[in-house]
Amino acid sequence: MAHRRASVLLLRARHVLRFSRHAAVPVSTRPISASQSIFPHVPASSSHFYSSTTAGQSSFSIRSHLCGELSSSLVGQEVTLCGWVQYLRQDLFVILRDFSGLVQVLIPQDESQRELKDAFCGLLVESVIKVKGRVRLRPEGQKNTNMSTGEIEVCAESLEVLNTCRKLPFEIKDFVKKSEALRMQYRYLDLRSSQMQYNLRLRSRLVMKMRDYLCNVHGFVDVETPTLFKRTPGGAKEFVVPSGEPGMFFSLPQSPQQFKQLLMVAGLDRYFQLARCYRDEGSKPDRQPEFTQVDIEMSFVDAAGIMALIEGLLEYSWPEDKGTISTPFPCLTYEEAMRDYGVDKPDTRFGMKLVDVSETFQHTQIEFIRDAIVQPGGCVQAICVPDGAKHLKGKDMEFLKQAAKTQFNQEVDCMLVRAEGSIKSPLGRLIPDTTRLQLLLKMRANAGDLLLIAAGAQERVRPLLGKLRLQCAELLEGRGVPVRDPAAFHFLWVVDFPLFLPKEDEPEQLESAHHPFTAPIPEDAHLLYTQPHKVRGQHYDLVLNGCEVGGGSIRIHNAAQQIYVLENILKEDPSLLSHLLEALDSGAPPHGGIALGLDRLVSIIVGASSIRDVIAFPKSFRGHDLMSHAPSLLPEEELRPYHISVLWPSAKNGQGDKP
Structure with missing residues (x-):
């Protein structure tokens, strides 16, 4: 395995190329006026979203400037602004907002301008207005350092109300808390917030730079593939279209x-697409029924080449206000990830690695531990939670034990390390001093630490402790202990996955660990025909902060091998893929690719708790659009041309009822 990993790293080293960051070349546009040469500074450090073209964000517009771009360099100039009324303060000034930020507009107080003042004072919050005025410095002592435009204000000379606003279901202010359902129902209002504006503009900028890197730097071809297709064997549940x-x-x-x-x-050689994908699996915080992936495929490439390409792509397109990322990314095999972290997508921002302590308990008299060790594949493993005994309470320990019981049907023992090196645990009196000292030494445990120990089959103990490791991090952070740096971005490649896994409902049958088109690693290819459960695949996952943000593989390009995998191993009907099999038998080159989950990647970059916060119009937890009330019922006469009739679920009385 070490030789295999060294080979992968060596191959990757040959492919890694360094490209300096290039500023996007501006598209020439006809300037409206010379005053449009300065660009905005929106909240959350978003100034890098705007290029330094002359016309910029106000080209072809009835405004001359954006609210957030005004500065002391424009003092004395006349500006025309358009936006929404954020605040109306004491009939003295209006805070005007557009996507770029806020600016203070001074209401004239002279009696000669009474009509203009009355018009301002009659404004409703969130009304849309157009203001003309002159920029001036704010008086001494009135500057607002919390606003990017806090040095200046605009003395209004004219006002045009473009539209009024009804009473809204919630205020458009970042500090106002809204329920998730309300945000989804009035998404067009929720998108007005500075955070949502920032998220969508960062996403747009990221995509633009990715497209530039792939198409202009490396010669990829952007191709749109069909949305209407046919059922694919295996995989997720699909949406059906009549x-x-x-x-x-x-x-x-x-x-x-x-x-x-x-x-x-x-023969296209290099393909790229921002692909819309669909899975009929409801919705979770990191999943949507429809989502976007950065889809890539290359001919005449190996795994190292794909990995180096993605590292360069992310380095090139990484948002400037998020620091820099270093390449090449670290690489673990699947076995190493499971051994050290208990999961195949480890969060490497913190330690608490799994440690095998089976040898320490080799001669134990504790019955359940002894029974676990003597079983084939049995082990005793532990994690050390630094300062866990200091910060976690009794109810936290009970929570961890209950999680182990309900989710894994496993017992876990919590051992608190005391100052004198003793252990507080129900098992403490059953552990001899020599075993205790060996355990503390192996775990590098100090006073105040917490040890979590589990015994059983390795395939159950590892995922259990991997889950508890993450839950301990959450519990500690909930008590104010910093564990995972939210500003850190730890990328990691995971390679050498099993090609096949036992089905959950039929363990004697195998299914693809990822998809049926993944090629075996060359040294395991012969095992396809004798011991397919031992075959490793040429698959690679990209992990960021404990989340899978991408996955790909080198594909099977031999028709005979693909047929064998489908028919003999997966028990699938090859005729469903006859078009692909015929293509593979028509001179298919070696090829491979990857897909990056764009929604998930952006959500981690901006620190969003859900991918819904980086999608303009997402679905709810149930997969519904709460704004437009989709999906919706269709009358029978509209279903008739599709030769479809609805069989309504039976109620308790045996009668079918429509919803």
């Missing part, structure tokens, strides 16, 4: 996997 022909249906693609492989057969 075709108008009796009994014939399309499926929305889970990914463009087959199409991008066909493009390699077609």
Whole structure:
């Protein structure tokens, strides 16, 4: 395994290229006026979103400037601003907002301008207005350092009300808390917040730079693949679309996997797409029924080449206000990740690694530990939670024990390390001093630490402690102990996954660990025909802060091998993929690729708790659009052309009721 990992790293080193960050080349636009050469500074350090073109964000617009771009360099100039009324303060001034930020507009107090003052004083919050005025410095002592425009104000000379605003269900202010359902129902209002504006603009900028890197620097071709497709064997549940022909249906693609492989057969060589993908699996904080992935495929490439490409892509497109990332990324094998962290997508921002202490308990008299060790594949493993005994309470220990019991049907023992080196635990009196000292030494435990110990089958103990490791981090952070730096970005490659895994409901049957098109690593290829459960795949996952943000593989490009995997190992009907198999038998080059989850990647970059906060119009937890009330019912007459009738679920009385 060490030789295999060294080979992967060596191959990657050959592919790693360094490119300096290039500023985007501005598109020439016709300038409106010379005063449009300065660009805004929006909240949350977003000034890098705007290029330094002459016309900029106010080109082709009835405004001359953005609210957030005004500064002392414009003092004395006349400006025209458009935006929303954020505040109306004591009939003295209005705070005007657009996407770039806020600016203070001074209401004239002279009697000669009474009509203009009355118009300002009659404004409603969130009304849309156009203001003309002159920029001036604020009087001494009235500067606001919390606003990017806090040095200046605009003396209003004219006002035009472009639209009034009804009473809104919530205020458009970042400090106002709204329920998730209310935010989804009035998404067009929620998007007015500075945080949502920042998220969507960062996403746009990231995508633009990714496209530039792939297409202009490395010669990728942006190709749109079909949305209407056919059912794919295995994988997630798909959305079905009626075709108008009796009994014939399309499926929305889970990914463009087959199409991008066909493009390699077609000789396109390098393909890229911002692909819309669909999975009928409801919604979770990091999943949506429809989502976007950065989809990539290359011919004549190996895993090291794909990995180096993605490292360069992320380094090139990384937001400037988020610091820098260093490449190449660290790399772990699947076995190493499970051994040290108990999960195949470890968060490496903190320690608490799993430690095998089976040898320490080799001669123990504790019955359940002894029974676990003697079983094939049995082990005793532990994690050390630094200062866990100091900060975690009794109820926290009970929570961890209950989680182990309910989620893994496993017992876990909590050992508190005392100052004199003794252990407070129900098992403490059963552990001899020599065993206790060996345990503390192996775990590098100090006074005040907490040890979590579990015994059993390795395939159950590792995931258990991996889960408890993350829960301990959350509990400590909940008590104010810094564990995971929210401003740190730890990328990690995980390689050498099993190619197949036992099915949960039929353990004697195998299923693809990722998808059926992944090629085995060359040294394991012969095991396909004798011991397929031992085959490792040429798959690679990209992990960021404990979340999988990308995954790809080198593909099977031999038709005979692909047929064997489908028919003999996965027990799938190869005829469902006849088009792909025929293509592979038509001179398919070696090829591989990857897909990055754009929504998940952006959500981690901006620190959002859910990917819904980086998608303009996401679905709810149930997969519904609360704003437009989709999905919705269709009358029978509209279903008839599709030869569809609805069979309503039976109620308790045996009668079918419509919702």
